[in-house]
Amino acid sequence: SQKIEQNSEALNIQEGKTATLTCNYTNYSPAYLQWYRQDPGRGPVFLLLIRENEKEKRKERLKVTFDTTLKQSLFHITASQPADSATYLCALVSSYNTDKLIFGTGTRLQVFP
Amino acid sequence: DGGITQSPKYLFRKEGQNVTLSCEQNLNHDAMYWYRQDPGQGLRLIYYSQIVNDFQKGDIAEGYSVSREKKESFPLTVTSAQKNPTAFYLCASRGSSGGYNEQFFGPGTRLTVL
Numbered sequence: 727s728q729k730i731e732q733n734s735e736a737l738n739i740q741e742g743k744t745a746t747l748t749c750n751y752t753n754y755s756p757a758y759l760q761w762y763r764q765d766p767g768r769g770p771v772f773l774l775l776i777r778e779n780e781k782e783k784r785k786e787r788l789k790v791t792f793d794t795t796l797k798q799s800l801f802h803i804t805a806s807q808p809a810d811s812a813t814y815l816c817a818l819v820s821s822y823n824t825d826k827l828i829f830g831t832g833t834r835l836q837v838f839p
Numbered sequence: 840d841g842g843i844t845q846s847p848k849y850l851f852r853k854e855g856q857n858v859t860l861s862c863e864q865n866l867n868h869d870a871m872y873w874y875r876q877d878p879g880q881g882l883r884l885i886y887y888s889q890i891v892n893d894f895q896k897g898d899i900a901e902g903y904s905v906s907r908e909k910k911e912s913f914p915l916t917v918t919s920a921q922k923n924p925t926a927f928y929l930c931a932s933r934g935s936s937g938g939y940n941e942q943f944f945g946p947g948t949r950l951t952v953l
Contacts, residue, residue, distance in 0.1 A: 769945050831881040
């Protein structure tokens with residue numbers, strides 16, 4: 727069966743450290759993958775997109791990697807801040823249907839001062 | 840001020856009643872989407888529309904209906920046939936069909952069935 731899995735347990739880290747979130751998928755042929763941030767009671771906000779032929783993408787303190795052999799994407803936040811505390815969702819677009827996103831369950835990140 | 844609006848923010852419904860959730864966008868986007876989010880879960884696609892007067896079922900369309908009579912509007916009706924309608928409903932839009940564009944989300948409507 728097709729699955730997109732993210733760590734269901736919250737990730738707790740200290741301010742200033744690098745947070746690494748994982749997104750694994752099975753039985754998909756992704757065209758590209760996106761990462762979103764969601765604050766409680768609000769809609770998700772787009773952060774980064776990475777295509778299946780790209781290994782790494784960066785934007786300010788954010789970095790995304792994509793390994794199609796391992797079927798995994800890693801999302802890094804360097805020099806994390808308490809304001810980075812939120813739920814982070816990965817979403818992929820299948821090469822068979824590029825009209826819709828398929829979301830993972832999300833990982834909650836808590837950054838402590 | 841461009842964006843997506845959803846109304847109402849909170850909605851209470853008695854069992855057996857139909858209810859319609861509003862979604863409006865002024866981003867001039869072609870594609871629009873409705874998702875449902877339950878506690879501790881990701882977003883699940885209910886319906887989506889790539890163009891006016893056309894829409895497709897998502898993964899959990901049963902008990903829901905939509906219309907797309909105008910480009911800027913994509914209302915969702917939760918019918919009495921939906922067995923467990925209490926959830927957080929999110930509407931989104933995207934700039935071009937089949938492109939790499941990200942989705943823009945509204946603030947959501949929290950529906951509670953009493």
